[in-house]
Amino acid sequence: MTWNEQKVxxxxxxxxxxxxxxxxxxxxxxxxxxxxxxxxAGVPTxxxxxxxxxxxxxxxxxxxIVQSLLLAGARMVGKTKTVELAYGLTGENVWQGTxxxxxxxxxxxxxxxxxxxAAVAAGLVDFALGSDTGxxxxxxxxxxxLFGLRPSHGAISLAGARPLAPSLDTPGWFAxxxxxxxxxxxxxxxxxxxxxxxxxxxxxxxxxxxxxxxxPAVAEALRPALARLEAHFGRALSVxxxxxxxxxxxxxxxxxxxxxxxxxxxxxxxxxxxxxxPGISERFIAAKAMDPARAAAGRAFREVMRRRVHPLLAGGxxxxxxxxxxxxxxxxxxxxxxxxxRAATIGVGAIAGFSGAPEVTLPVATVEGAPVGxxxxxxxxxxxxLLATARIAADIVxxxx
Amino acid sequence: MTWNEQKVxxxxxxxxxxxxxxxxxxxxxxxxxxxxxxxxAGVPTxxxxxxxxxxxxxxxxxxxIVQSLLLAGARMVGKTKTVELAYGLTGENVWQGTxxxxxxxxxxxxxxxxxxxAAVAAGLVDFALGSDTGxxxxxxxxxxxLFGLRPSHGAISLAGARPLAPSLDTPGWFAxxxxxxxxxxxxxxxxxxxxxxxxxxxxxxxxxxxxxxxxPAVAEALRPALARLEAHFGRALSVxxxxxxxxxxxxxxxxxxxxxxxxxxxxxxxxxxxxxxPGISERFIAAKAMDPARAAAGRAFREVMRRRVHPLLAGGxxxxxxxxxxxxxxxxxxxxxxxxxRAATIGVGAIAGFSGAPEVTLPVATVEGAPVGxxxxxxxxxxxxLLATARIAADIVxxxx
Numbered sequence: 001m002t003w004n005e006q007k008v009x010x011x012x013x014x015x016x017x018x019x020x021x022x023x024x025x026x027x028x029x030x031x032x033x034x035x036x037x038x039x040x041a042g043v044p045t046x047x048x049x050x051x052x053x054x055x056x057x058x059x060x061x062x063x064x065i066v067q068s069l070l071l072a073g074a075r076m077v078g079k080t081k082t083v084e085l086a087y088g089l090t091g092e093n094v095w096q097g098t099x100x101x102x103x104x105x106x107x108x109x110x111x112x113x114x115x116x117x118a119a120v121a122a123g124l125v126d127f128a129l130g131s132d133t134g135x136x137x138x139x140x141x142x143x144x145x146l147f148g149l150r151p152s153h154g155a156i157s158l159a160g161a162r163p164l165a166p167s168l169d170t171p172g173w174f175a176x177x178x179x180x181x182x183x184x185x186x187x188x189x190x191x192x193x194x195x196x197x198x199x200x201x202x203x204x205x206x207x208x209x210x211x212x213x214x215x216p217a218v219a220e221a222l223r224p225a226l227a228r229l230e231a232h233f234g235r236a237l238s239v240x241x242x243x244x245x246x247x248x249x250x251x252x253x254x255x256x257x258x259x260x261x262x263x264x265x266x267x268x269x270x271x272x273x274x275x276x277x278p279g280i281s282e283r284f285i286a287a288k289a290m291d292p293a294r295a296a297a298g299r300a301f302r303e304v305m306r307r308r309v310h311p312l313l314a315g316g317x318x319x320x321x322x323x324x325x326x327x328x329x330x331x332x333x334x335x336x337x338x339x340x341x342r343a344a345t346i347g348v349g350a351i352a353g354f355s356g357a358p359e360v361t362l363p364v365a366t367v368e369g370a371p372v373g374x375x376x377x378x379x380x381x382x383x384x385x386l387l388a389t390a391r392i393a394a395d396i397v398x399x400x401x
Numbered sequence: 402m403t404w405n406e407q408k409v410x411x412x413x414x415x416x417x418x419x420x421x422x423x424x425x426x427x428x429x430x431x432x433x434x435x436x437x438x439x440x441x442a443g444v445p446t447x448x449x450x451x452x453x454x455x456x457x458x459x460x461x462x463x464x465x466i467v468q469s470l471l472l473a474g475a476r477m478v479g480k481t482k483t484v485e486l487a488y489g490l491t492g493e494n495v496w497q498g499t500x501x502x503x504x505x506x507x508x509x510x511x512x513x514x515x516x517x518x519a520a521v522a523a524g525l526v527d528f529a530l531g532s533d534t535g536x537x538x539x540x541x542x543x544x545x546x547l548f549g550l551r552p553s554h555g556a557i558s559l560a561g562a563r564p565l566a567p568s569l570d571t572p573g574w575f576a577x578x579x580x581x582x583x584x585x586x587x588x589x590x591x592x593x594x595x596x597x598x599x600x601x602x603x604x605x606x607x608x609x610x611x612x613x614x615x616x617p618a619v620a621e622a623l624r625p626a627l628a629r630l631e632a633h634f635g636r637a638l639s640v641x642x643x644x645x646x647x648x649x650x651x652x653x654x655x656x657x658x659x660x661x662x663x664x665x666x667x668x669x670x671x672x673x674x675x676x677x678x679p680g681i682s683e684r685f686i687a688a689k690a691m692d693p694a695r696a697a698a699g700r701a702f703r704e705v706m707r708r709r710v711h712p713l714l715a716g717g718x719x720x721x722x723x724x725x726x727x728x729x730x731x732x733x734x735x736x737x738x739x740x741x742x743r744a745a746t747i748g749v750g751a752i753a754g755f756s757g758a759p760e761v762t763l764p765v766a767t768v769e770g771a772p773v774g775x776x777x778x779x780x781x782x783x784x785x786x787l788l789a790t791a792r793i794a795a796d797i798v799x800x801x802x
């Protein structure tokens with residue numbers, strides 16, 4: 001099936017922001033799109049909300065991450081829709097229209113980087129930039145059947161990107177192959193310099209809580225891919241990383257994110273009283289009311305998670321887990337169900353999110369015809385090794401690398 | 402209770418081999434004993450079997466490990482009994498008499514370093530040297546209520562020590578305090594030089610198979626100590642390291658050990674046709690008959706274990722597990738029961754044994770009045786950090802450091 005651009009609705013309305021390559025390079029000949037929270041000089045950054053666009057002047061400078069891609073030879077062909085203020089996981093945008101999920105048209109595309117995922121999945125671009133705080137690259141990648149990377153926190157500059165929760169925010173990108181995902185990483189990621197884990201070296205650690213958290217059909221669908229990886233990497237060892245339960249992890253994550261979101265955006269929300277679509281206003285009300293003690297408890301738990309995860313992954317072990325506990329919710333799913341999915345989804349994503357570790361998702365299976373991803377997580381700073389491992393893993397699982 | 406030397410029966414019969422300190426040093430004022438498989442110049446090395454003693458001349462040189470202790474100021478006051486050719490875990494020696502277990506007089510002392518453990522537990526010496534292939538320091542330490550270390554494989558020279566299975570053999574030592582265990586390590590262990598894990602830094606990993614393998618009463622008895630460690634180190638994460646089961650691990654370990662034992666000792670056994678006590682002759686018959694394919698499969702599985710364990714521990718994580726699945730068997734335990742205990746005991750000990758990792762056991766509890774130890778295992782080469790962590794752990798658990 002081919003998709004026409006109008007039907008996909010991945011790009012923000014209005015004239016396309018197009019930027020030519022600034023040099024020949026590793027990405028020459030490739031087109032990409034950029035989530036509309038990264039600045040492009042002279043263009044308004046919409047951040048998914050009409051009141052944001054209305055109250056902000058056009059950007060003065062282009063985000064360095066975009067500049068790096070242009071310098072590597074890629075061409076930017078447009079800005080893509082985002083969930084309002086990047087504060088949601090379904091990909092819904094009631095102001096601009098929710099992008100189509102080309103892999104499962106009756107379902108949400110996932111967000112907040114919904115337009116970027118839709119554009120790549122529909123073949124409108126070769127790759128696209130998104131951002132990820134609680135899953136905003138990983139989840140739409142999983143939902144749309146794409147490869148996606150959330151890099152190590154802090155590995156790549158977020159200058160010129162609107163903040164949500166800076167201690168959790170990262171950029172990220174989508175591609176239809178692990179090989180291209182890695183080529184983009186070669187352009188954007190720091191060199192790594194000294195020590196690096198062996199590519200495909202460490203054992204697989206099957207995070208118990210993440211697998212128990214997944215819908216049985218998802219765990220079942222991912223099993224053949226896991227078995228193929230095990231045949232190559234050795235039997236996955238089961239490890240309990242969150243004995244408190246993913247519900248507890250979600251709650252801590254939510255509180256840290258909410259407190260920071262209010263610091264980042266509260267002043268504007270109070271001054272502007274913007275109109276918000278469903279779910280977004282509730283999240284900002286909760287963010288404003290966040291008890292500092294709860295956020296502090298969340299930060300303390302983040303340290304606990306780091307002390308657990310970092311030593312375990314230091315030697316090159318890879319966490320392996322379902323990227324999301326379920327396929328994309330159907331478009332008419334009740335809000336309450338969406339909230340439950342959100343909690344379970346952020347819970348598993350917070351394993352990497354709280355520990356600052358990079359996570360790559362591979363589109364290895366489908367459930368009821370809708371894609372579900374398998375994630376690999378490794379030690380912070382080992383993004384290049386993770387991408388190389390993902391390429392090998394894709395090959396092992398029998399996907400186009 | 403004070404023990405008289407005759408009743409304990411820790412030392413080998415005959416005149417005591419006594420060596421004065423060679424200098425003042427870190428161990429000045431301390432007396433130690435040496436398992437009778439280390440050479441002392443001019444003294445026969447008995448290796449627990451009368452035919453061995455009969456067919457070997459007195460040793461020409463003193464083992465360097467003993468020399469190091471003398472140079473550090475310690476005084477050697479005798480050689481201690483060993484299981485015949487160090488090939489057994491109960492501590493029985495029918496030729497010289499099984500040493501008493503001072504902590505549980507109706508039970509085996511554990512072996513093969515039975516005399517060394519008995520001498521330390523009875524207070525006859527401050528510390529003692531043993532050796533450990535499949536548990537021969539850790540098990541008597543656990544059975545007799547002592548601190549004991551199996552160092553990283555290859556960390557300390559075994560020159561002048563009779564071999565059993567060189568790819569698994571290590572020296573080791575016993576003490577009544579973690580502080581002294583560490584002081585001995587400061588004398589014997591290599592400096593470590595460059596990188597070292599943080600002392601008490603990493604998370605605790607509760608090895609599922611080792612805890613399931615333990616008698617419920619043992620797991621129960623160790624729980625309060627584990628809880629205290631968790632209060633300090635953070636909640637232990639449950640990890641499955643041997644999904645194949647400890648029975649499989651035992652079988653692989655047994656085959657590797659048996660093949661090497663025959664290489665080390667078969668020629669002498671064939672030439673001498675020695676008399677052996679119960680269990681020993683059966684083990685050498687099995688060793689002679691070992692199928693090379695089974696030993697090769699064992700070595701392959703050892704590599705699998707190393708690829709699992711090393712990356713997991715590289716960042717400073719500590720495995721925590723029952724040293725032995727049960728307290729010492731009672732002295733009249735049927736041979737079949739002893740064999741079952743041996744399999745279950747070697748199975749858990751092989752986690753460190755096969756991965757070359759150091760293991761320290763702490764005497765934290767008793768079951769039916771008999772001691773049981775809790776083990777900590779860390780990455781190969783991190784012996785000094787492990788001993789420092791054991792000292793901290795002993796303090797946390799409320800033991801004399």
